[in-house]
Amino acid sequence: MKREFPLMITAAVGLFMILSFFVPHQLVSVPADFLQQSAIVVVAFGYVLGGANALKLNAETVYKRNPGWIYKLILVVALVSTVEIGVAEGPGFLDDGKRSRWIYDQLYSPMAATMFSMLAFYIASAAFRAFRIRTVEAGLLAIAALIVMLGRVPIGDLATSWLPTSLQLPTLQEWIMEVPQNAAKRAILIGAALGVMATGLRVILGIERSYLSGED
Amino acid sequence: MNLTHDLSVWIAALLTLAVFSFLYKDNPLYKFAEHLFVGVSAGYYIVLNLWTVIYPNMWEPLTKSLRGEGVDAARHGMFAAELGDYRGWLLIPGLLGVLLFTRLFGRIGWMSRWSLALIIGVYAGIKTTGFAQGDFVAQVQGSLQPLWTGQAGSSLNAIIFTVGLMTSLLFFFYSREHKGALGAASKLGIYFLMVSFGAGYGYTVMSRVSLLIGRFQFLLQDWLGIRG
Amino acid sequence: MLRFFENLDRRWLFLLMGLLVLLPLLFPLALPLTVSPRVRNFHDAIAKIPDGSTVLMPCDYDPGGIPEMVPMTRTALKQLFDKNCKVVVICLWNGGPGLVDRVVRSVADENHKVDGVDWVNLGFKEGREAVMVVMGQGIANAFPRDYKGRDTRSLPIMKRVRDYSSFPLLVSISSGYPGTKEWVQQVQSRFHLPMVAGVTAVSAPEYYPYLQSGQLLGLLGGMAGAAEYEKIRDEKGTATRGMDAQSMAHVFVAICILLGNWVQWRKRKGGTA
Numbered sequence: 001m002k003r004e005f006p007l008m009i010t011a012a013v014g015l016f017m018i019l020s021f022f023v024p025h026q027l028v029s030v031p032a033d034f035l036q037q038s039a040i041v042v043v044a045f046g047y048v049l050g051g052a053n054a055l056k057l058n059a060e061t062v063y064k065r066n067p068g069w070i071y072k073l074i075l076v077v078a079l080v081s082t083v084e085i086g087v088a089e090g091p092g093f094l095d096d097g098k099r100s101r102w103i104y105d106q107l108y109s110p111m112a113a114t115m116f117s118m119l120a121f122y123i124a125s126a127a128f129r130a131f132r133i134r135t136v137e138a139g140l141l142a143i144a145a146l147i148v149m150l151g152r153v154p155i156g157d158l159a160t161s162w163l164p165t166s167l168q169l170p171t172l173q174e175w176i177m178e179v180p181q182n183a184a185k186r187a188i189l190i191g192a193a194l195g196v197m198a199t200g201l202r203v204i205l206g207i208e209r210s211y212l213s214g215e216d
Numbered sequence: 217m218n219l220t221h222d223l224s225v226w227i228a229a230l231l232t233l234a235v236f237s238f239l240y241k242d243n244p245l246y247k248f249a250e251h252l253f254v255g256v257s258a259g260y261y262i263v264l265n266l267w268t269v270i271y272p273n274m275w276e277p278l279t280k281s282l283r284g285e286g287v288d289a290a291r292h293g294m295f296a297a298e299l300g301d302y303r304g305w306l307l308i309p310g311l312l313g314v315l316l317f318t319r320l321f322g323r324i325g326w327m328s329r330w331s332l333a334l335i336i337g338v339y340a341g342i343k344t345t346g347f348a349q350g351d352f353v354a355q356v357q358g359s360l361q362p363l364w365t366g367q368a369g370s371s372l373n374a375i376i377f378t379v380g381l382m383t384s385l386l387f388f389f390y391s392r393e394h395k396g397a398l399g400a401a402s403k404l405g406i407y408f409l410m411v412s413f414g415a416g417y418g419y420t421v422m423s424r425v426s427l428l429i430g431r432f433q434f435l436l437q438d439w440l441g442i443r444g
Numbered sequence: 445m446l447r448f449f450e451n452l453d454r455r456w457l458f459l460l461m462g463l464l465v466l467l468p469l470l471f472p473l474a475l476p477l478t479v480s481p482r483v484r485n486f487h488d489a490i491a492k493i494p495d496g497s498t499v500l501m502p503c504d505y506d507p508g509g510i511p512e513m514v515p516m517t518r519t520a521l522k523q524l525f526d527k528n529c530k531v532v533v534i535c536l537w538n539g540g541p542g543l544v545d546r547v548v549r550s551v552a553d554e555n556h557k558v559d560g561v562d563w564v565n566l567g568f569k570e571g572r573e574a575v576m577v578v579m580g581q582g583i584a585n586a587f588p589r590d591y592k593g594r595d596t597r598s599l600p601i602m603k604r605v606r607d608y609s610s611f612p613l614l615v616s617i618s619s620g621y622p623g624t625k626e627w628v629q630q631v632q633s634r635f636h637l638p639m640v641a642g643v644t645a646v647s648a649p650e651y652y653p654y655l656q657s658g659q660l661l662g663l664l665g666g667m668a669g670a671a672e673y674e675k676i677r678d679e680k681g682t683a684t685r686g687m688d689a690q691s692m693a694h695v696f697v698a699i700c701i702l703l704g705n706w707v708q709w710r711k712r713k714g715g716t717a
Contacts, residue, residue: 002326006333013334017341021349021634029581030299036578037273037302037585038309039338040571042331044269045313047538047570049320051262054254056320071247075255082259091267091593094542100263102224104542108260109507110228111253112539113431114235116508120428120693121239123421124461125454128700132708137410142705144414146698149421152668154475155691170478176415177652179373183380184412186355186653187405191388193351200344203336211336212329239458261538268541269570272589287588287597300585342573342630350629350659358657416649419666423512423645425693426667428465429686430511436469 007206014204055079144181147172218441229439232431270313278306380408449707457700464696468688475688482655483672486662489640490523493612498530498604500611502627503548505619506539509644515670515683516642517547517617523677525555530601531563534587536575536622541568545591560599567591572622576630582607608635617642624651628659642669
């Protein structure tokens with residue numbers, strides 16, 4: 001029953017969710033709403049579990065003095081401090097003036113933004129070193145990329161403003177986005193939708209069981 | 217230049233530069249910032265979910281229900297639930313949430329599967345209907361457009377669009393080998409897909425560069441006090 | 445010369461990229477912007493809703509999306525406040541609530557709008573699509589307390605709000621998942637709530653099919669979309685100021701692609717410096 005019972009829960013809940021899409025009666029909508037609210041709460045517990053797991057793994061590294069343990073100590077201290085301060089400050093922990101708010105504004109926010117901004121440098125480096133046009137397909141990709149990149153910014157507009165409107169970069173860029181790009185993206189959307197529907201049904205019917213990882 | 221005197225902004229700016237230092241090479245300063253960020257993020261996510269979900273959506277209504285109270289003041293009883301007001305029934309998600317933690321203990325870890333089963337069941341159901349309605353039905357409906365619009369230009373676009381859609385879809389049809397007519401059609405589909413990937417690449421460049429612009433704007437305006 | 449490019453340390457490219465972004469921020473070129481139809485439609489969709497309506501505005505982003513998302517949020521809020529619309533803001537991204545609150549609060553204060561009466565930030569809720577579906581039965585069911593911890597149902601603005609039928613429009617500003625796509629699937633399709641969206645440039649191409657099918661009435665894509673929206677509204681926000689740097693960076697990446705391929709082509713032909 002260690003595997004069968006969860007499969008039965010998934011099947012019952014999943015089918016009920018699908019039923020609630022078609023049946024607005026409260027005999028269906030109220031339990032469905034309760035299940036969705038329950039999922040919201042359980043997922044939140046999942047995040048707490050994730051943080052606890054991160055703490056456990058890194059604390060072990062510090063305890064065993066594995067390579068890089070000093071940095072893991074910084075991680076553990078930061079994690080525990082943030083949790084302690086946040087729990088002590090209560091539901092208004094992100095209010096102005098609170099220490100949690102300071103941690104969010106001056107530590108979390110700038111570093112989160114900067115981590116992502118580094119990609120701009122790598123994209124330039126990759127464009128020079130890795131973007132190779134060796135086939136017709138790659139050539140099409142490159143031409144589309146160049147037209148869209150330059151047509152989407154003011155300099156592309158300025159550089160081709162002397163050409164007839166239909167040949168200007170912004171016009172070409174618009175056409176690429178509205179017609180061929182749109183067609184291919186729609187095909188991907190439809191294909192992905194079919195895939196998700198199939199996988200969803202497989203999970204609900206118990207054919208796909210990978211989420212029950214582990215033995216037993 | 218009008219350097220800020222706010223220590224907090226200095227800390228944010230120095231951490232920003234510490235992360236940027238990785239561009240030269242990996243170094244202790246970057247490692248410090250990286251681990252600080254991961255620790256703060258993990259701690260923040262714990263506190264956030266505790267105070268924004270577990271407390272208001274479960275704990276508070278549950279403790280209120282012990283007094284027989286809920287959203288609707290006219291209804292009394294710990295289990296006198298109605299739409300949006302689940303009172304004592306919130307013990308179920310509470311218990312399932314706690315059971316998730318059994319994953320940390322090998323021998324009783326199997327109990328966390330019940331919690332996972334609820335999550336998987338809810339999201340599989342929601343996503344199946346969402347994709348079916350929003351991405352499949354609506355998109356197919358939107359594709360059924362007249363090929364002749366009365367104007368040569370827009371009609372040509374409609375034809376190219378439809379050809380591109382059909383050939384791209386055929387490319388994803390793997391039940392038959394791509395030979396003959398199917399092979400030619402899927403080859404054309406690949407060309408449309410490559411154009412879309414190229415367009416996506418162009419937009420991705422824009423997005424990544426925007427993030428860098430944002431950081432530079434912070435360093436110039438908030439830290440160094442330089443207005444362009 | 446070929447050998448120079450072949451052996452070029454990528455850190456020189458990083459430096460050049462940094463300079464080409466930095467210099468236009470210090471010395472603006474003021475390159476002219478053209479407004480695209482999608483952005484015009486976004487603006488017009490908001491302009492068409494009755495003055496004084498209550499609008500739902502999910503701001504699903506975190507600090508990683510500041511340069512693209514914050515200008516869109518600010519400009520959309522200003523347009524809504526100019527129409528005396530009431531705005532209900534939520535956030536479904538973990539990293540977002542503090543940032544979103546700061547942005548919304550600053551625009552509300554500039555426009556002398558009262559928290560809880562003219563606007564409310566319901567804060568963050570984990571659960572992604574499940575939250576969207578629960579809101580369909582009652583907004584306050586998903587958000588019993590707002591960002592400041594007040595009882596949602598007791599707020600004056602929420603007296604007029606029950607579920608999605610209370611809104612004439614949904615203005616989604618999103619960085620990715622969960623975001624505009626999920627709002628289209630779970631809310632626009634299921635509850636037929638008209639929608640416009642402001643999204644990051646990296647995700648903008650995937651929303652063109654939704655525009656064409658009418659599921660989205662308008663779309664802002666990335667910093668360029670935000671800048672064009674600012675232009676319609678006659679504002680010179682951070683997005684507009686960043687477009688010169690954007691232009692330079694794009695030209696640089698284009699040159700890198702062409703130069704990199706030229707180097708490889710010459711190498712294949714057996715060329716030497």
